[in-house]
Amino acid sequence: MNIGFINGEYINADEAVIPIDERGHQFGDGVYEVVKIYNSLPFLLDEHLTRLKESASAIQLKLPYSLDDIKKIILEGIKRSELLNAEVYFQVTRGIAPRNHLFPNVSASFTMTIKPARKVSEQSYYKGIKTITTKDERWANCHIKSLNLLPNVLAKQKANNEESYEAILIKDGYVTEGSSTNVFVVKNNTLYTTPLTNNILSGITRKNVLKLAQKLDVEVLEKSFTTEFLISGDEAFLTSTTVEVLPIRSVNNKVILNGDPGPITKLLHESFRQLYAE
Template identity: 55%
Template sequence: MSIGYVNGEFIPVDKPVIPIDERGHQFGDGVYEVIRVYHGKPFMLEEHVQRLFKSAIAIKLNVEQSHEDIQQLIDESIEKSGLADCDVYIQITRGISPRQHLFPDAPVSITLTVKPMRVTEEAIRENGKTAIFHEDERWANCYIKSLNLLPNILAKQNAQDVGGYEAILVKDGFVTEGSSSNVYMVRDQTIYTTPLSKQILPGITRMAVKNIADMLEIPFIEKKFTPDELLQADEVFITSTTNEVMPIAYVDGNKINDGASGEITRLLYRKFFELIEIVQHT
């Protein structure tokens, strides 16, 4: 079943719990992670928790709990839910304090949910999703996985409003990433993606895909590319914890190659799940 957790208490997910003076609610003053759980075991949990703490450090959020404490909380939450395949969202904010911009002298607030995994039908995945190009209007520190997601939400909604699935963000003439994903193109059997910088999130699935590409000896080039170059690609795909490896068939109404999931994308997706099976049974 779906469950929630708030500052030491496990609760039903529909129980109202957010205090008026919660800084995540008032300011978006916090960070978060989403972890996918396969067969009862969170995938790449250590990497997710490391990123969570790096984001916290970047916003000067003093988390008294250790990495091990957070991992144990996630494991306990999964066990209590009884769900084998699920998505875990964890948020850490600067706590509950009367509204002011300065940091309060208050303990951090930790909330968490465990809900059934949202699965994409294989037929939909095989045919690929559609996307639009959208101006990247986010702040300068997108490498932080913060709760400030309004520009991402607006971009995603704009894609939805025209029948699309994802918004591929463009800054200074170059693709950065998706509103909730990393973006890749394949040309001549080579994978290209935007280099890591403050402008994009260092995706955990991105890390896994790079490792798979290295293992398969598929060139993985971190290089900026333009929207026009992406439209001329042999394949386009996105990755994220919940999307895993997702082909993009159309962008702004333009068909990518033959408009179906490409050879490299299918191979990466297959090997991604082989990696999951290996990791989950070690």
């Protein structure tokens, strides 16, 4: 069953409940997280909750519940859904108030949905995916996981229109991240990824893949790189909560090496899957 939650009440996720004067709806004035559920257990939930708190603080938004209470809401929702493998989407907005740019003196709103997990085809993991590059036109605070995703939506649609899976964003000549992913490239057995700045989101999967790489004695460099460097790599992949570790086959129709997922990509994905299989 698809479960929803809004401001203290569990509902059917298909039920229409968002008021016209909801600031998330009118301004994108809020933050969010997505958590993957494996075998009815939320994966890396504490890390997602910590990032939610950090994002909310960055936009001066007071959470309506403590992190412990949010965790309880999520766990109860998973139980009610009876879903084994799912995605929990939850967001906090500045609340419901007549439309005005200034912060209203109202309580924040918390909403959540729990639905079956979106699946990436196993073929994509075996063969890799096509990507394109496009200009990064997002705002200057991409480290905040905010609801303002229109540039991401447009980039993702552009990739889809060009029969590609993901759009890799370029700013001042350098790769920042994907429209909904972080980007990695392997060259000469060294793993490269864009360093953390306000230009990219500190991905939860990104962070855990870097930890795994260090445990597996894979050299890691958090260093900015160009499209040309990415294409000239020995292997490359994307990370996110929903795709885990997804090999890149080509960028702008230029195949990376022989196009097949490389050994380090495979090793990191297998090791990542073991984290939630334990």
